[in-house]
Amino acid sequence: MHRGLAAALAAALVAFAPLAGAKTFRFANDGDVNSMDPYARNETFLLTFVGNIYEPLVGRDKQLKAAPMLATSWSQTSPEVWRFKLRQGVKFHDGTPFTDDDVLFSFDRVRMDGSNLKAVVATVKRVSKIDDYTVDMTTDGPDPILPEELTNWYIMSKSWTEKNNAVKPADLTKNEDFYASRHANGTGPFMLKDREPEVKTTLVNNPNWWGKPEHNLTEVVFTHIGNDATRVAALLSGEIDMMYTVPPQDIERIRHTPHLKIYEGPELRTIFLGMDQARDELIDSNVKGKNPFKDVRVRKAFYLAIDEKAIKDKVMRGSATITALMVAPGVNGFDKSLNQRYPYDPAAAKKLLVEAGYPNGFEVGMDCPTDRYINDEAICQAVVAMLSKIGVKVNLLAQTRSKYFAKILGPGYNTSFYLLGWTPTTYDAHNALFNLIASRSASAGTGLFNVGGYSNKRVDELTRLIQIETDPEKRQAEISEAMKIHKEEFGHIPLHQQTVVWAARDNIELVQLADNFFPLRYVRVK
């Protein structure tokens, strides 16, 4: 045989042989990453996936506490100014160094039309350069929790986006392919190797990452498998190493399958019911001329009539954490002492309805999504059945999420009674108070998702105070007070936090986070 040919063959053989220590990790999710652009959508899965490639200034550790990423430290130099020290010697995947120009650029880009993360920097007025590795952020009024709000804001490379005509986030109104939605160049522990939308997305280890890798992966293959049964089958057959979301009906089966493991933990998202307390007459009810939900006794009757334990056991098959609050444990500001539900008591509920002047109950329409939260429609059906026991006839309208949201959200808020879920994206109770509980006000920007129009002046005041309070203890007291008022007025009916359930082969080590983020940097293949 020709010597050169032999050498080539040998080289080829080596290339195809598995490298010693090469660790490929294959995982699947029920949704695809819709874009590689970190500002394309404010959505958990996109952010967690892209977060393996791109990094924020302030990240989160395994306990979800704010942790240094591209910023090594931060402090408030004045009530309205936060100073961030940037990490030195960090390089983007294309080899260009990371500097504060990239931070300034990313700040501009995240606020452009087409960006879906404008809200995360909403309180920031200005970012200014102090030196090459120091930036100051000036907020619009004091913002004590700014670092917490920035954890999903990933830093992009100024030179790379400029070079590839991706300075502006994808503009949906223009018919053109968009570079940054299919390519990525971050500073993170993994680099995008190959992306075939819907087929697979391949990441490889970034050997030049600034941190000390905890993971031992050389390659990560992500596949979107939408069908529940197929996703489970792929795990059972060993085609993938890890997958989520796990269908509730398959949890026990996977748990009892050798070499497979179930990871379970409470999620930050709270599922709750809301009632229209704003209109003088409900848009969808047989009660005319008045709004029964304006009467706190009716709201309390609804609360007491709902057997959340039954929902948890029967509908959620145990995979839920019962809650009395609108925020979950793990959210900053959560007050354990308030987290006691009023007990299920249909007799008292019935009595309250009689007192309120509805001895025979009444009829009301309910809106529910069918494909947004775990078992959303089934929960609503259970609620309908439970309320019928106190004489309230609920007409359920369960629809796909795009129709559902179009109906119930502003500006129309066309609902009388609805189910909704909320994760405070800042991991802080203020976010829930600001969006869900404070009175709807276009000028203050509050209550955008306060679909039922709950309103309490003291809560509004507290929400404003919490936003600017820098003393943690005082701030907690204010949060607890607002939560307590809301709880006692039955502004909403909190149900539960969903459980994050993941499944993996037992040779995989991973860290499950309550925000359903899945950082690959903690994954090890044994």
Added chain:
Amino acid sequence: MIAFIIRRLCQSVAVMLSVAFIAFALFTYVGDPINNIVGQDTGLREREQLRHQLGLDDPFILQFARFVGHAAEGDFGLSYQYARPVSELIAERLPATLELSLVAAVLALAIGLPVGIYTGLHRYSWLSQLMLTASLVGISLPTFLTCILLILVFAVILGWLPSFGRGSTVALGWWTTGFLTIDGLKALILPAITLGLFQMTLIIRLVRAEMLEVLRTDYIKFARARGLPNRLIHFGHALKNTLVPVITITGLQLGSIIAFAVVTETVFQWPGMGLLIIQAISFADIPVMSAYLVLVAFFFVVINLIVDLLYYAVDPRLRIDRAAASGHGI
């Protein structure tokens, strides 16, 4: 012939316009895409602004006119979901669906025709009875159940075939094919069986029924009386006469295979157009949905045209103009 094709083409354009119109009208009721595009924290003003930019606040007729105008140029706009041109998304997905449908159709025909012929010719044999019973099972199992059963047996228990995806593909220009790699071919097997199963049973039953019908005819009796060998009678005379209805149904079924690959693609995570449309629907991605419907209508129209042309090839009674025929009559 030419006149016939031109007439047919004109009808087709009308059909496609109506499909586009109906589709477009329906889509105004699937919900508000804005909520899917933006995150939960996005303010009302930004939502309205985006709605305006996308033209979603224009009157329906204006939106439709804009859509048809662009569609005529092959421009279906930008997907709300992926922020990429729809035409590109479809070009990316089309090969997967077409390859799957093709294999499914070939499978259905390759098994359906012979089995149909066999059961038609040997109607009393135990093998025929067995095959017919099996086909009954095939026709009554819902597609998703077939999928799951196949996955369970061949992927989970036996571990022979992949449970999802398309395996590795080879790019030939813009066309990606799974025919050229081993795991691409392996990945094709289960989805193609699932997709082809219903059509196969349909073809078996159709061919059998037609075969029985034709075998009763006088010209087959007469062909026997002429002493022609069975092979010639069955495969020359009888089979050809069963073809016209078989072509019709098979043609329409091929259209449905493409259009209804949705379930199979969803279960097997097959990266084709079915998967695209399912995601587009739950996302209210109107540009993708419209483009998909127009494309499927286009497929149906083309297939119908081909079916009509095949009739011409098979049945001489259609080839002759009436005037000419009566001229020859005595």
Added chain:
Amino acid sequence: MASERSPLLQVENLRIAFATRRGEVTAVDGVSFAMAPGEVLGVVGESGAGKSLTGAAIIGLLEPPGHIAGGRIVLGGRRIDNLPAPEMRRLRGKEIGAIFQDPLTSLNPLYTVGRQLVETIQVHLGLGAAAARQRALDLLKEVGIPAADRRIDHYPHQFSGGMRQRVVIALALCANPRLIIADEPTTALDVSIQAQIIALLKRLCRDHGMAVMLVTHDMGVIAETADRVAVMYAGRLVEIGPVRDIVRQPRHPYTAGLMGSIPTIGGRRDRLQQIDGAMPRPGAVPPGCAFHPRCRERFARCLDERPNLLPAGGGAAACWLHAPAEAAAVPHG
């Protein structure tokens, strides 16, 4: 019923039965006759009398569940009722041709008449393509298709009914068979065409020396064409003899009734109105003479003793009226 020449076809005691869920039902029972080469035998009877079945049995095309349950069929000295299927297949078309009732449906609509002729010729005569086509052309000319060289490439639907029956006849002639079973060859045709087709058949029979078994319920056609007539009733042969004798003086009361309803070619073709009642269905044939419930001349013997063919006039009739007194109970020998 003896013929001076050695017979071309002998049917002996033929029984055709159908296997049904309730057991075997006999549809043709004890039919015996012979045909001489070149002879035209008319087989006549009402629908269901078993005449078409007899023809189908001879050519080996009884459709299951029908089958030959007894007797023998001998063609040119060779027994053919028990031949294996492939051999019988080779015989069909080559030794025995067939013409069916409806020329509109006897031809495959998807093939040109030329193709159908050529395939038949090639199967039996093993000719090359060109020679086979030439023979096909000759045959078309012979059966009187005008412009045959052009028409050979036409499809059946381009021919009129009469022309199509001519094509069917040409197909039956492909391999020059010695016997043709013509089952109601003119029934479906227009009245004016019927005579032409009958004339054509007679001419071909004469020219080729073919025997024709002409199955029909139309006495008129038989009277015009046949040398001898066989009359069938309820699966049995009731009378057989030279056509002139039978037309002039039928010996069996059933034949007599049949003659009373002779329609001429071009005239009406009525059902038998002269005889009351209807022919029994297979499986419900009464004991004794099958015709006795309808017979005006029946007597005690007819009710429980089945008559065999007895010599009567120029032929034979299965009727006790013709029984010699001294040999009354002795089977015909």
